[in-house]
Amino acid sequence: MLAPPGDGWTAVEIGESDTSVFRRGDVFAKCCGPAGVAELAAERDRIEWLASTGLPGATVVDWLELPSGGACQVTSAVPGLPGDALAPVSRERAMRSLGGILRELHALTDCPFERPLASVIATAEDVVRRDAVNPAFLTDEWRKVAPAELLAEVVAERPYVESVLEPVVCHGDACLPNIFFDPDTLEVTGLIDLGRLGVADRYVDLALTTIQLHDEWSADPGPFLASYGVPNPDPRRLYFFRLLDPLTWG
Ligand SMILES: Nc1ncnc2c1ncn2[C@@H]1O[C@H](COP(=O)(O)OP(=O)(O)O)[C@@H](O)[C@H]1O
Ligand SMILES: [Mg+2]
Missing domain, CATH: 3.90.1200.10 (Aminoglycoside phosphotransferase (APH), C-terminal lobe)
Known part of the structure; x- marks a missing residue:
């Protein structure tokens, strides 16, 4: 199954299609297979840009490339x-x-x-x-x-x-x-x-x-x-x- 590396992740949403989302403490990981990497990287760049504007949102904490060729975007948990x-x-x-x-x-x-x-x-x-x-x-x-x-x-x-x-x-x-x-x-x-x-x-x-x-x-x-x-x-x-x-x- 598509998942971020390491222990302690709980699945939040197993995507019907290309992404799955996991939580560990105060971060979320959104992961995709090889076909979804460009799209996920595009989302990561948008999260970083929105954070730079001062509008409220998550921040990008990490970007992991998986041995399978997929990737995980790790973001801070938005409160509320x-x-x-x-x-x-x-x-x-x-x-x-x-x-x-x-x-x-x-x-x-x-x-x-x-x-x-x-x-x-x-x-x-x-x-x-x-x-x-x-x-x-x-x-x-x-x-x-x-x-x-x-x-x-x-x-x-x-x-x-x-x-x-x-x-x-x-x-x-x-x-x-x-x-x-x-x-x-x-x-x-x-x-x-x-x-x-x-x-x-x-x-x-x-x-x-x-x-x-x-x-x-x-x-x-x-x-x-x-x-x-x-x-x-x-x-x-x-x-x-x-x-x-x-x-x-x-
Ligand atoms: N940074 C975050 N802070 C809080 N909740 C998050 C965060 N990232 C994901 N989630 C939770 O995971 C769910 C799915 O993530 P989302 O990025 O909306 O993916 P999808 O494209 O599958 O809707 C969200 O509806 C939210 O509940
Ligand atoms: Mg959503």
Whole structure:
């Protein structure tokens, strides 16, 4: 099994696909096989960059190359609780903190990483071509439609989205398990899982976060959007990035 060297590691998450995550005391190790090393190294560089900006997140403690050809990225444990573990009573304040931290992230400059729409769509085309779309990531409505048709919908909307593009530094997978909060103050203690961090349309993050608040917390995302500063988001772009995201995993 893919694991970091040494004793005392507990598996946190055995990845369905390419990575597995382990914990030992106050560090986490994310490990991959040979095919995943470039992607994991790209995440490591993003964690280091985010740490350099002063925004809260993990720090890279070590990078281990395994005899198998795989690698492990070792990071400091972010304190607090992931968003999906917060008590319902905490959610409203957490939503405001989340809006604030995304606003700060999106205001950063000089980010060396890009995630252009063209390359994200190319990834989706590849996933659909390989028939590798994970139905678990689709809504009931979308599951009734062939993935190629979903992709065609994305492609048809692309010119509109490009005509109003607002490039900012996006997290890229801003779902609740990837954002940690202090359970008392409900301030954000860290952003993790940064493999997709890069300059992209601000709606990449707004789309994923608002749908998570709706699906996981049954919450009206109003307080989040007000705190972020876009109280009346563009529904076309929210829909576009919600539809595109599930086509890019697999
Ligand atoms: N540095 C960290 N601090 C706290 N928790 C972490 C850290 N790294 C990973 N985790 C935990 O492990 C889980 C999986 O790690 P993550 O980097 O999000 O991988 P995945 O891509 O599989 O979602 C996270 O949801 C979180 O609970
Ligand atoms: Mg994650």
